[in-house]
Amino acid sequence: MPNVTVFGQGTFEVEEGKKLVLALEDNGVNILHRCGGKAKCTTCRVEVMAGEFCDLTNVEKKAFSEKGIEDHLRLSCQIRVNADVTVRPIMTVENSGLETGPRPAE
Incomplete structure (x- = not known):
């Protein structure tokens, strides 16, 4: 299983093929996804530092x-x-003060 490392927060294993937004959320990262994963709001953006x-x-x-x-x-x-x-992660609940939004579909 692949590992996802979140800068400053740690590393966790995720099921191969899982959407990154769900992997982050399921492992305690409060990343925003205000549009529910429809690529409209851009609040779930991340910087890829390695990989x-x-x-x-x-x-x-x-x-x-x-x-x-x-x-x-x-x-x-x-x-x-x-x-x-x-x-x-660029935008989180902690650094924005916003609610996450509806959970994206698998």
Whole structure:
């Protein structure tokens, strides 16, 4: 099983193929996902510090372009964990004061 390391918080194993946003949430990271994982709000974005995910999806490119967000980030609702990775969540309950939002679908 792949390991997800969250910068400053620790490492945990996740089932291969699991959405990163759900892996984070299920392991105590209060990452935002205000739109419920539909790639509309961009609040679930993460910086990938180590490891590899596929290239940005067209959905991510469009969302980032519309919101003026740097393209080196990824939307955790749009990627699946298939190998070890280290990420830094950009927006969390703790640093934003917002509620997480509806749980994204598997």
